[in-house]
Amino acid sequence: MSAEVKPDRTGPAGAFWSALDGGRLEFQRCRACGAAQLPAREECTACLSPDLAWEAAQGGATLISWVVYHRPYHEAFKDRIPYNVAVVELDEGPRLISNILAPNDSLRIDMPLRLELGESFGQTIPQFRPRVPTG
Ligand SMILES: [Zn+2]
Incomplete structure (x- = not known):
């Protein structure tokens, strides 16, 4: 594969x-x-x-929910575990699946987020970072 x-x-x-x-x-x-x-x-x-x-999208969003993957869903991600997969709601309303660029144990429901474009396998992807820095 x-x-x-x-x-x-x-x-x-x-x-x-x-x-x-x-x-x-x-x-x-x-x-x-x-x-x-x-x-x-x-x-x-x-x-x-x-x-x-x-x-x-203007970039503002809220964390709705997330899971932390401890086993790779696909072999391409095996070097990233444990990683989070989150449901994020844009300020404009639509929701999307994304990743939060923060320690997994710092994630909180309703956490305010800011869009940050990242790159994965050569593709630009939407990711999010807490608006208030976490420790
Ligand atoms: Zn309509």
């Missing part, structure tokens, strides 16, 4: 990864009802309109 990990750029997710290549975390905003969403879809999950626009 290859140790390479690349995102699937087919379908509406392609624009998400392309925006990250350009240094922006973007989410979809429905032109019909105003709902904001991730992951990218062909239609609005609130009203089913296909009229969606891309909008850049």
Whole structure:
């Protein structure tokens, strides 16, 4: 098995990864009802309109939940354990799966976060750091 990990750029997710290549975390905003969403879809999950626009996230977010992986989910990540996988809610509303750049035992529910673009296997990825530094 290859140790390479690349995102699937087919379908509406392609624009998400392309925006990250350009240094922006973007989410979809429905032109019909105003709902904001991730992951990218062909239609609005609130009203089913296909009229969606891309909008850049401002970078503020909140930690909703997380787990800490003590066994590698994929061999490519075996040198990173133990690492956290978190659900983060952007200030604009959409949630995404990410990593928090802080010690695992410092993570707290509702912790205020700030977007920090990182790099993994050559791909720009959205990660988050606590707005208030932790010890
Ligand atoms: Zn809508």
